[in-house]
Amino acid sequence: MIVEIAQQEGCEETSLPPLYSQINPRALRLFVDSAADERSVIRFTYCGYNVIVTGDGDISIDSSGLQPRTK
Numbered sequence: 001m002i003v004e005i006a007q008q009e010g011c012e013e014t015s016l017p018p019l020y021s022q023i024n025p026r027a028l029r030l031f032v033d034s035a036a037d038e039r040s041v042i043r044f045t046y047c048g049y050n051v052i053v054t055g056d057g058d059i060s061i062d063s064s065g066l067q068p069r070t071k
Contacts, residue, residue: 001059005047008063022046032057 006013019025023044031042035055042053052060 001046001051001061004061005049008049008061009047016047019046028053031055 002013002016002019006016009016023042023046028042031040032053032055038054038056038058040055044051048063050062052062
């Protein structure tokens with residue numbers, strides 16, 4: 001997810017804010033590891049992108065309607 005957003009932003013991954021500034025990475029991993037199927041969903045915003053993680057581990061990143069972060 002961070003790699004894809006960095007590519008869309010045209011920057012290095014390390015220049016993005018830490019993921020934990022928006023969501024607890026351990027909680028996200030626990031969700032994916034324990035959720036039953038794709039009907040379970042977590043949504044959050046990271047660097048101006050809507051991120052959707054389903055219980056089966058699929059990740060969707062959408063920037064439509066959002067302002068990209070200032071570089």
